[in-house]
Amino acid sequence: MPSRIKILSESLANKIAAGEVVERPASVIKELVENALDAGATDIRLEIAAGGRRLIRVSDNGHGMSREDALLALERHATSKLLCDRDLEAISTLGFRGEALPSIASVSRLRLKSRENGAVEGTELYLEGGVVRSVTACGMAVGTEISVEHLFFNTPARLKFLRSAQTEAGHVGDQMVRLAVARPDVAFSYTSDGRELFRVTAGTARQRLQKLVARDAPLFEVAGETAVLSISGFFAPPHAARSTTAAMFTYINGRFVRDKVVQHAVMQAFRPVLERGRYPLLALFIKIPPEEVDVNVHPTKHEVRFRRQHQVHDTIHAVLSEALSRSPWLATGRVPEIAASAVPSPVPAPRTAEPTGHRAGVQQALERFMAAPPSAAPRIHEPPPAYVRPVPTEPPPQTGYFSALTVIGQFQAAYILCQSETALVIIDQHAAAERVRFQELRQRVLAHRIESQRLLIPDTLELSFAEADTARRYHGELGRLGIELEPFGGQTFMLTAVPVLVADTDRVRLVRDLLEELTGLGKSSAFDSVLDDLLSRIACHSVIRGAHPLDRRQMEELLRRMDRTDFAAHCPHGRPVSHELPLSEIGRFFKRT
Incomplete structure (x- = not known):
């Protein structure tokens, strides 16, 4: 009985490999430009036609290849970047698989021209569908030029999935920008259908x-x-x-x-x-x-x-x-x-000459509140990892941006109107109060002053195997948050204590969310993100909401509190806190300037 399992032909195997590497013209360009960078090029030029379907040409001034190396480079799994198994564990080059060139050649008409330093002449190869049709000598500068014509000419199923020439050219441009940003020490140019879209010389990353x-x-x-x-x-x-x-x-x-x-x-x-x-x-x-x-x-x-x-x-x-x-x-x-x-x-x-309401970051918050009287409550939130070298911070200004504003009044009992020397400032009082309360709560956490409340009637949680395992592994960290989960047999746990801030909320849901994030992301990232979610929710429900008349003293106090906290431009839910209308803009509206 004949065998039903067959070894694929080299041509078909190359086309399958191309399906993984060559998705569209932009992916061809990525592979070719990365090869040029690995070759030490300092000047890379790209030219495409019809969005890359008709022509892709990448030229570089890298170290080039000899005749023998050029032929070997078109064989599958042929590379100069790996020599042994150990090299695979410490890859320092952009390319290393030895699949890109043969994969691209198998689905196009490819012309490769290359000359290495010291060689009298270069080598030109022409392949069609991965098959070498000619090998000749050519005159050229040191470097490599690869032209890919009629991409997917022999795989019409892939060709029909390409978008319009304009769309593909856009993807190519995005790819070139990503490559150019990565290597500011290399000059790049990109031309599409004879029109130069960008050219950058070597410079700084900025x-x-x-x-x-x-x-x-x-x-x-x-x-x-x-x-x-x-x-x-x-x-x-x-x-x-x-x-x-x-x-x-x-x-x-x-x-x-x-x-x-x-x-x-x-x-x-x-x-x-x-x-x-x-x-x-x-x-x-x-x-x-x-x-x-x-x-x-x-x-x-x-x-x-x-x-x-x-x-x-x-x-x-x-x-x-x-x-x-x-x-x-x-x-x-x-x-x-x-x-x-x-x-x-x-x-x-x-320092900027203009007053700002900015307060220093986490480091200063820690320094301010570490001086506060010690609390019996445990520390629940760690500062940035100790292995990050901190930056020396400067003392905050005596008068902040918001405190220096002059209050004009209230609009619709929801917005505070203020003026500076050069602008009208409109403040959303709910968003501002919510942001201030969020920051104050977060600073309490940093200062070890969060309070825990024991539940008179504990809540019962039936957890999944993964959640139960997480609850056991992170029992100590949860305790530092003021959350006490006691095993009750199997996957059942008793919630016996929660932070006072969440005692009257859906605490079971909060604990489940915390366990879910800890399971998926790891303790450090999950604790930070869930803690912020918790505090933002408490802040939203504990401050003024909707229309709420305020007297001048209350408005001025809110402005001072905005400057006393590590303020930000948006409330925890993403809404803007303030909007500034420059005097020049108002003047233009009334045709005074």
Whole structure:
């Protein structure tokens, strides 16, 4: 009886491999440009036609290839970047699989021209559907040029899934921006259908991000390091936030990634300053020893795994939170051109001449409240990880931005109207009071002054196996939160005590949510996020709501409290707290300027 299992032909195997690597023209460009960067190129030029379907041409000035290497590069699993099994555990190059070129060649008509330094002439190869048709000598400068024509000409099923030329060209542009932001030391140019869309010369990371992404938005620097991890990058103020993650550029050892751990840490740090549904504009460069991260997860190499996931998460969150806590726009809405750094510097960052209501971040909150009388209540919230090098903070100004405003009155018993020297300021009194109460509650937590209340009649919780295991493993941490869960046999637990702040709420649901997040995310990230959810809910229900008349003394006291806390531009639910109408804008409306 003949065997039903057959070995695939080389051509079919290459097409299957291409399906994993070559999704659209943009993915072809990613592989070719990454190869150019690995080859030491300092100038990379891209030209496409018809969105990349008719032509993709990548030229570089890297070290080039000999005739023998050029032929070997088109064989599957042929690479110069790995020599033994050990190399796979510490990958330091962008490419390493040896699959990209043969996969691309199998679904296109490919022309490769390359010349290495010292060679008299270059080599030109022409392949059609992965089959070598010609090998000739050619004259060219040192480097490599690869032309991919008629992509998917022999796989019509893949061709029909491509979008319009304009859409594909847009994806190509986005891919080139991600690559260019990663390597500001390399010059890039991108031409589509004969029209140059961008050209950037070698420069600094700030210059590259400003030109390609931030445009007119100012950028603030962030930096920090631990024993095994360093972070650097830039972020823009809240008004530059986007409705998608398209402007979030995160890199691991120069490789662009979309990692859930990294994105969660970023969003957790930006939560106090961004409206819900908005995402920051930032570029974050994370350097970590290659053996601490696994990039061999997926052929596209967009996914990674960290050996110390929680440390990576907490470091990113702490460094960004520290930089954001010193951001000057929190009170004024205006962003002076200053830079903030999360590592100590012998020269302090310049101070803006305008008064701001900003208070220092977590570090100063700890210093203020550690001086308070000790409480019998246990400590429930840790400061940023000790392994992050803190930044020396400056004492807060005596008069803050909001305290310096002159109260005009109330509008619709819901908005406070104020004036500064140059603007009319409108404050949503509920959002402001909610934000102040949230910050005050959070500072109580930092000061170890949260109170726990024992339940006269304990609540019974029937937990899943995973939740029960989490409740046992994190019994101590839950106790520090004021939550006491006692085993009652099997997966049944008795809730005997809760924080006073949540005694009259749906406490069982809160505890279940906490256990669920601890199970999915790990204790450090879950505690921070759930704690903020809890405090924001309490704050919302414990302050003035809707129309509520206030006298001048009450309005002025609210303004002073806004300056006394670590204030932010939005309430915990994402609503803006204040809006500023400059005098010049009012003058233009009334045609006075």
